[in-house]
Amino acid sequence: MYSCIQNDDDSAVPTITSSSYSMQGPPDKGYQNHNVTNVEHDSDSSAVPKNYQHILALAFAVKEINENPQLLPNITLGFHIYDSYFIPKWTYYATMQLISTADRFLPNYKCDIQNNLIAVIGGLDPQTSFYLATVLDVYKIPQLIYGYAPVMNDKTPGLTFHQLTPRESFQDTAILSLLIHFKWTWVGILIMSTDTGKRFLQAVSPKLTQMGICFAFLETIPTLSFLSEINDQLRNMAKIHDRIMASKANIVIVYGDTFSMVYLRWLPYLSEPEHVTNKPRGKVWIMTAQMELTAIIYQKNWDLDMFHGALSFTIYSNDIPGFHQFVESRNPSRTKEDGFIRDFWQQAFICVFSNPVVDMVKGDICTGKEKLDSLPESFFDLRMTGHSYNIYNAVYAVAHALHAMSSSKLKYKAIVEGEGLELQYQLAWQLHNFLRGVSFNNSAGDKVFLNQNGHLIAAFDVMNWIISSNQSFHRVKVGRVDPQAPPDEAFIINESAITWPTWFNQVQPLSQCTMNCYPGYSRKFKEGKPFCCYDCFTCSEGTISNQTDMNDCYKCPNETYPNKNKDLCIPKYISFLSYEKPLGLSLACFALSFCLITALVLGTFMKYHNTPIVKANNRSITYTLLISLLLCFLSALLFIGHPEKVVCLLRQTAFGIIFSVAVSCVLAKTIMVVLAFMITKPGSRIRKWVGKGLANSIVLSCSFIQASICIVWLATSPPFPDADKHSVSEEITLGCNEGSVTMFYCVLGYMGFLAIISFTVAFLVRRLPDSFNEAKFITFSMLVFCSVWLSFVPTYLSTKGKYMVAVEIFSIIVSSAGLLGCIFFPKCYIIVLRPELNSREQIIKRKT
Structure with a gap:
């Protein structure tokens, strides 16, 4: 008309x-x-x-x-x-x-x-x-x-x-704003099988996809026809009804005209011939502006329950x-x-x-x-x-x-x-x-x-359809979409004024293919499914997601780390081996205690300087060994406290040189035992080599090589203070960067090389007749020393942060204590507790 x-x-x-x-x-x-x-x-x-x-x-x-x-x-x-x-x-x-x-x-x-x-x-x-x-x-x-x-x-x-x-583009934007506001991402669409319906679909589909909204189904409403074809149309609507009811989408967008409502009112009666059961409840119908609640003569007394709680866009009237x-x-x-x-x-x-x-x-x-x-x-x-x-x-x-x-x-x-x-x-x-x-x-x-293009300049109202128990119908204005308003006022909705369908018990309905992946989780899309259908997986170690439905988790900045729920980056705390902390204090106490013990041993030896047991096996080498062990215990203190530039330059090099001196002294003592046994044979030519000069040469030469390695290290790639932000997730570890890892392992390797030679020689001469079996004690000491440093490497590499430093300090203290205990404890026992054995006759007797 x-x-x-x-x-x-x-x-x-x-x-x-x-x-x-x-x-x-x-x-x-x-x-x-x-x-x-x-x-x-x-x-x-x-x-x-x-x-x-x-x-x-x-x-x-x-x-x-x-x-x-x-x-x-x-x-x-x-x-x-x-x-x-x-x-x-x-x-x-x-x-x-x-x-x-x-x-x-x-x-x-x-x-x-x-x-x-x-x-x-x-x-x-x-x-x-x-x-x-x-x-x-x-x-x-x-x-x-x-x-x-x-x-x-x-x-x-x-x-x-x-x-x-x-213009219909305003209505498209209004529909999109409504879906985004209520976070409805899984919706069904009913359109007229006309050019305008296709135009609506072409206009709204890219916008919905861009905003992360998917179609659960897409159905077309039959066009207006004469009664001779009404049965075929109703059969088609019956199939549409079944697909709508089978869908999990709670939101259905209907783009139609006045007569489309006539078809929609058939939906509750299509599945059952008796016209009484299987009403399409549980759906929130979103109607476009051209749709009004209408009926033909057959539908005059039909109930309207299916439209209770529907939302419609209407042109202001x-x-x-x-x-x-x-x-x-x-x-x-x-x-x-x-x-x-x-x-x-x-x-x-x-x-x-x-x-x-x-x-x-x-x-x-x-x-x-x-x-x-x-x-x-x-x-x-x-x-x-x-x-x-x-x-x-x-x-x-x-x-x-x-x-x-x-x-x-x-x-x-x-x-x-x-x-x-x-x-x-x-x-x-x-x-x-x-x-x-x-x-x-x-x-x-x-x-x-009307503007110059012939379009009405007006806003859309969002109306809520309320169906009372007596089938009376009224509409409540719950929102407004005004394209001429400021952006923050273009879409206004009053959620408290909305009456939802009874199926949802007055709770805002959800319409999602998959429940939200909350912060701490990321989405993984299902192959062959719409992008709104996905699985949720916990963020991997060291990553977070702080928004809902994130596609990927991301790493926290270097100065922060993920919390337990992996949804927030927490600032890392500064960590280093400190004297104020129990671990650092304990290691410092152990180091100082062994320093004191070493000083007592050195004092004891100096007090009994002229006794046979002290004079045996070169007193100068013995004193050098004790002093180097004392310095080894003190060098452990360089590893504790806030790392400074000078400390970083000294601690590894000082530790390497001092330990090399100590091991060289042990090697010299071992070689002296061998030579002392060999010169007792008649006609031996080795006698001229035996003396203080040989032992001192061994110590100096072996120590010089280690010192040379350290000088090259300091000259090419010296250690420096550094902040490790990656090794430990929850802390920034202050320490010393070794500069050149190769040079660091060269120092350890050379020290290990000396220890293996000393252990090998001591092991070979462990049964030679010697005063107080010093060769056997050296063998035990080097066995402890090699065991400690062999286990140090994998342990050091497997730990992170300040515990790496603690492992190295522990290795220094234990290996030094092994040398001190195995070599000097038996001698101190005789000097202090068994002085009768500290005589020339006893030494000669034991050698014989």
């Missing part, structure tokens, strides 16, 4: 002249002049009685304008209403009637200049508006549409429309003063000029008017006393709906544009001598420029403004 508006200065009262409102067949010849006053009720009719309000809104607007002396004085508006029957050929036929004579169908020929076609208001169906435009565009006749805009393609000429609805009373006053007996009211009355109240021509009338008789307010709101609404509000504003937009055109001195001339301004016959195309940018306040006080 669509209407045309004409200006007519012969009649001040508009009349409605049209064929039947119901879809029963094509119009006959002389369609626009045929007054329908009596229509027999047909039980097969599939009209939507609620759309009758659109006609009333049109008539009411024209009535108000004609009664307003300030708007269009001396000009009277009239209108005709035509039905397209959703068939292109009848749409074109009716369109040609608009540009034809009143009495005969002669397109492009009109002789009555007092009846001028000013504009056409298109129908709800976009295709109807498109078919109209292909003809009207030739004559530049403006068309105002209050439904979806037709889809244009490359083969379509640039047709002009004045759209009384906001308001109650027009006087419209409610205008609608209530409609009555078949008092409104003779209304050619639609009798058919509407029969549809709405399921009755028929008595017909004197027909003897028998099937069904109840319409009395005309039925009350409109007794009808369900889904069947007829006394308040102005969104579509009716747009039609009302469309009529006023034409009137204001026409008023501006008639007042323009540039396009119209004044008739002098007091006759005022008289509208000359003008082509309708001149009205286009005045419709662009038209702005006015309607009788409800709302501002209506």
Whole structure:
């Protein structure tokens, strides 16, 4: 159905002249002049009685304008209403009637200049508006549409429309904002199987995908058809119903028109023939702006539970003063000029008017006393709906544009001598420029403004559909989407005002393919599944995720480390082997204790300097060994405390040189034992080599090699203070970077080489007759020494942070204590506790 508006200065009262409102067949010849006053009720009719309000809104607007002396004085508006029957050929036929004579169908020929076609208001169906435009565009006749805009393609000429609805891109953004706000990422979509439905899908799909929202299913609503095909359509809807109910998506976006609601209302009754069970509960329906709660005659008393809690985007509408009373006053007996009211009355109240021509009338008789307010709101609404509000504003937009055109001195001339301004016959195309940018306040006080592109500048309201237990229906405004508002105010939603479907027990529903991967977890997508379907895995060691649904975990900065839940980076604390900590204090105490013991041993030996047991095996080497052991224990203290540059340079090199001196002394003592045994053989030539000079040479030469290695180390890549941020996850370890690891292991390797030689020689001579079996004691000491340092390397490499330093200190103390104990404890025992054995005779006796 669509209407045309004409200006007519012969009649001040508009009349409605049209064929039947119901879809029963094509119009006959002389369609626009045929007054329908009596229509027999047909039980097969599939009209939507609620759309009758659109006609009333049109008539009411024209009535108000004609009664307003300030708007269009001396000009009277009239209108005709035509039905397209959703068939292109009848749409074109009716369109040609608009540009034809009143009495005969002669397109492009009109002789009555007092009846001028000013504009056409298109129908709800976009295709109807498109078919109209292909003809009207030739004559530049403006068309105002209050439904979806037709889809244009490359083969379509640039047709002009004045759209009384906001651009659909605003609605797409509004839907996206709603889904993001409630974090609904798994949604189903129902669209019309039309070009506009495909356009919506093409426009919204990339945006949804970009924001991480997936389609659980995508179904199409059958297009409007005649009753002969309704069974096939319902079978298709039954399959759609089963797929919807099988889906885990709780949110269903429905892009449709008024008649789409007729199909949706079939859903609760498709699975069971008895029409009573298996209602599609547990879904939140999100309706687009063109959808209204409507019903056909069969659905008058059907329940509305499935729509309870639905959310819909609606174009702003308001109650027009006087419209409610205008609608209530409609009555078949008092409104003779209304050619639609009798058919509407029969549809709405399921009755028929008595017909004197027909003897028998099937069904109840319409009395005309039925009350409109007794009808369900889904069947007829006394308040102005969104579509009716747009039609009302469309009529006023034409009137204001026409008023501006008639007042323009540039396009119209004044008739002098007091006759005022008289509208000359003008082509309708001149009205286009005045419709662009038209702005006015309607009788409800709302501002209506069309921009230069012919689009209405308005916001969307978010409405919550509430179905009461008595099946009464009302809508509650819970939000607003205003494209002209600041970004932070463009989308406003009041969650506390929303009533959710009873299935969710008034708790905000979730709609996700997979539950969120919370901080501390990352997503792993499932192969062959939409990207909204994934598995959650804990972040690996050393990584975190601090947001929901992160694709990958990331490492914390060097100065921080992950907490236990792996969702936060915590600053690392500074760590080093300190005297204030138990470990450092314990090692320092051990080192000092053994220093004291070594000093006591050295003092004891010096006190009994001239006794045979001290004089045996070279006193100078013995004192050198004790002093080097004392320094070894003291060198362990260099590893404790805050690392400084000088300390880092000294601690490894000093430790390496001092230990080399100690091991060299042990090697010298071992070699001296061998030589001492060999010179006892008659005629031995080795006697000349035995003496203090040989022992000192061994110690000096072996120590010099280690000192040379350390000098090269310090010259090429010296150690330096460093902060280790990676070895231990929770701390920054302050220590000394060895500079060259190769040189470090060269120092250890050379020291180990000396120890192995000493152990080998001592082991070979362990059974030689010697005073107090010193060779055997040296063997034990070197066995301890080699065992400690062989176990040191893997232990050192397997530990991290300050414990690496602790392992090295421990190795220094234990190996030094092994040398001290194994070599000097037996001698101190004799010196202190068994002085009778500390005599020359006992030494000679033991050697023998």
